[in-house]
Amino acid sequence: MTAAATSPATISVALIGNPNTGKSTLFNALSGGRVRTGNYPGVTVEKKSGRAEFHGRQFRLVDLPGTYSLAPKSPDEMVAVDVLLGRRKDEPQPDVVLCIVDASNLERNFYLLSQVLDLGLPAVVAVNMMDLAESRGVKISLDKLAAKVPVQFVAVQANQGKGINELKQALAAAAEKPATKIDSPFPAAFQEEVRKLSVLTQKNAEPLPRYLAERLLLDTSGYLAGAELPGVSQELLKELPAARERLKQAGAPVPAVEAMARYQWAGEVLKSAVARPKERTDTFSDKVDRVLTHRVYGTLVFMVVMFVLFQSVSWIAEPAGAATDWLVGAAGDFVKWLIPAGPLQSLLANGVVAGVGGVIVFLPQILTLFLFIAILEDCGYMARAAYLMDKLMVRVGLSGKSFIPLLTSFSCAIPGIMAARVIENRRDRLVTMLVAPLMSCSARIPVYVLLIETFFPDRTWLWGVISLKGLVYLAMYSLGAVVGIGIAWLLKLTILRGPTPPFVLELPSYKWPGPWIVLHRMFEQGWAFVYRAGTLILLVQIVVWALAYYPHDERVLAAGVRDREAALLAEVEPLKQDFEEYDAKLNAAKISDKEKEKDSAYVAKKEAFEAKQAELDDVQGHIAGTLLENSYLGRAGKAIEPAVKPLGWDWKLGSAAIASFPAREVIVATLGTIYNLGEGAEADSTPLHEQLKDAKWDGTDKPVYTRPVALSVMVFFALCAQCASTLAIMKRETGSYWWPIFTFFYMTGLAYVGAFIAYQGGTWLGL
The missing domain is CATH 3.40.50.300 (P-loop containing nucleotide triphosphate hydrolases)
Structure with a gap:
């Protein structure tokens, strides 16, 4: 039945x-x-x-x-x-x-x-x-x-x-009809050999289906022979070479016999049912392809398309990301207003809300990139892009289909890894996913901005066209791509060894992309990211919060510091209220900001409030930094200091690096807290720049941060796998924990070696 x-x-x-x-x-x-x-x-x-x-x-x-x-x-x-x-x-x-x-x-x-x-x-x-x-x-x-x-x-x-x-x-x-049956398209000699193999499998409890018996005979790659199929015995495997030799003698060589038989069957079926014009017409797709697949013109068009794609991501995703950040910040402020200060408030505001924000902040990039990728795929252009890039990718053992996922990873590795689904060959797909995180994504930008702007001078050449800072930015972005190419080549020679598959690609006809199809793909990928990666990144953020918060022993604080904080809070509030009331009064009188600065009362109230607020910020920053130093995260930084010291790092930098493993950009806020600035530091924060310049090794006057140290940190962040979302997506796409674990360790080791070379080499060169 x-x-x-x-x-x-x-x-x-x-x-x-x-x-x-x-x-x-x-x-x-x-x-x-x-x-x-x-x-x-x-x-x-x-x-x-x-x-x-x-x-x-x-x-x-x-x-x-x-x-x-x-x-x-x-x-x-x-x-x-x-x-x-x-x-x-x-x-x-x-x-x-x-x-x-x-x-x-x-x-x-x-x-x-x-x-x-x-x-x-x-x-x-x-x-x-x-x-x-x-x-x-x-x-x-x-x-x-x-x-x-x-x-x-x-x-x-x-x-x-x-x-x-x-x-x-x-x-x-x-569904109500009996199974469809057709006569086998294979010649009689092949069918006889399959019958003999079936007889051998019938000796077992689970005989091999006829189709698998055919495939076993046709499969000269050896995969099915080693796939532990039920009914496949050593006796049967020994019979396969002899059966193939008999078929060769009978004029039905394996595996060519399948193509001959099936295409002959297709030709006979279609002969009377399909009528074609005598001469092939030159279609619209043919005319467009003469330009888009041309070695020169096609490459120029491709560069323009990629420029527009990534500019669009910047135009659309950055404002959306800023709005998302604002919403997350507002949610955190609401939690702090709703719940009294303490572990619960910190957990919800800095753990749960910040954890959700760490996921959602990527969503505009995901949606924007997949919107454009879906449009390019549905209209037929993406296949042409892969065709153009095949000659470049084949030099490292990959095919043209790896290019788009790797290019996408320069904005964010997550959609890049997800885009690797289009690669049919398993080895190429895995290699692409394993090197995608090496491309410098937007999460590394805060690290580059902070250190380049702080430690590299505004030196320019060629009438200001070329700048030192611009060259360092370019070097950091190029580093991941160059190392990624080397790692891909190495992986194809070792654990994912195998021949580069022939790049067989059908160029589909051009068509207008379907709006519902494009939107469905975009939101499907966005939801998959939020639902699956979100759960893991949220968990990791909560764990990091706990490590940075506990044991929260107030006894480590200097005597009287909490009293000083309470006193400053009592002084700041009336000054703030007085200033805001006076400011509102001037606004009601339609006094401009420029005119306000000439009002002596306004200036005095503003300066009094800001001065007292700065004192409060200093005290609260000192409290936050002291508690963090004595937290489990701070203790971990102290513990790994001997390991990171060859990189030019002290325990504070080590702690910041540990905290940033869930998400690279966390290091800026962590450094702000460590250097007594509280949690609100930004990459362009002038006080943070000054604190980094003034930072000294404990008990000495030796500066922590020098140009070689800045290079060391940037190289480490350029090469390290510091993104829980990326590893979560890699687990989802590979269906295994092994590959994200392998990626984490190989990239961390690579980052350590790269940072060591950058620091030691930079110091030796006298940078």
Whole structure:
């Protein structure tokens, strides 16, 4: 009995098709946007499922990875085969298979269709992009196709919602029909060898399905032989070389016999059903590609597109990020106003609210980048960009598809890692994700700004066109890219060793991006980031807060310092109230700010308030710094001081580095607290600049910060994996804790060595 014959309460439908056939668009149209995403356990393949109800039945839709063939050579590629055969515990065997084909390129798409039909499951074929085929003069008779292949063919135009109702009706009907069966397209000699292998597997408790027996015979890579498939014995494996030799002698060499047999089958099926023009018409896509894929013109266009993309991120994401920061700050102030000072207030304001803010502050970048990436992908340009960059990437063992994720990582590594999903080859995908955090993201900017502006002079050359500070900025941004290229090359030679796969890329036709498709992809990626990465980064921020807050022993404070704070608070409040009331009075009289500065009473009240507030800030900063020094985080800084001293760092810098591992930009606020400035220090804070310049090693007059130390800190932050969100996303994308752990340790070690060289080398050169 087939799966369909049982008439389940919920019908499971698996969608499969070649890349760029509109499969994801059709999936979203059928599911109505009710989608869940995740990873299949143990692999890096995204698991996307949705639910829908039509024709009185409940449907569960599973979007399988886009593929050109069901010929697995890795665990990732095995997912689709395992799902279709019902061999995964986390996913039931589908009741119906929906195969999506591109009407303008049926021969290639029918190769995969023939493999799907070989599985013997109820199937429906959605013939997408009929309008594109017609524009090229291709005429397709679906009735003639159905007469040769025992499945229902439905014409659809997924991006415009055409044919969706007919497709739903076909799926409901297919679930009630017996399994689809076609004659094997392979020659008789091949079928006989498969029969012999099946006899050997029948000796075991779990005989190998016919399709896997075929694949085992065809797979010369050795993956399936070592995949511990049920029914595969040593006796069977020993028989494979002899079977392949017999097929070679019979004129059906492996693995070429599959391509010959399946394309011959496709040609016979399509011969009478598809009419093509005698001469190929020059399409709009062909004309545009003469420019966009040109070695010179295409590269120039690509540079302009990338410039506009990242400028757009800056124009849109930075104001949105500033607004997000303001909201988080307002929420923290509200918590402090609502809850009395103490551990609960600090936990909620500095742990929970700051933790949520540490996640949400990335969201504008995520949404903006994925908005533009979705537009470029849906219109067909992203494939051209990968094609142009392939020659550069292949030199380090990667392909052109790695370029866009790495470029994206210069704004934020998180969307860069997420964008690596487009890379089919598992090794290339992993290498890309492992080096993406080395690209200098926007979170490093506060560190660069603080140290470059403080310790490097305003020296310029060529009439001010070239500046020393600008060169240091460029060096810091270039460092991550250069080191990333070296690490990618090294990984491809060692733990992810393997040949660079041929860069086979289909250039889809250009089309207007669908607004709903673009918005859905953008918000889907944004929600996935907030939901999954948010939980981990929030937890880490709370842990860091606890380490920096406890044991909060007031006995370490100098005698009378709390009394001094209380006295200053009592003095500041009336001065503040007096100044604000006088200021409001002048505003009511419509006195301008410039005129206010000439009012002696206004100036006196303002200066009195600000002077007393500065005294209070100094005392509160001293209290915060002393408590932090004696906190668990401060003690950890003291403990690691011998390890960081060769980098030119003291315990305070060590503590700041530890605190910044959840998020790099935390170091600025942490340094502000450590140097008695409280928690509100910013990267452009003049007092912080001065405090860093004046900082001395404990018990000496030797300055902590010099130009080599500044270089050491920047190099460390340029190379270190200080972003819990990035590691959380890497865990999600790889489906394993191993890769983020490996990334953390290799980048931390790399950062330490780089910082050591920067400090020792800079000191030796007399910087």
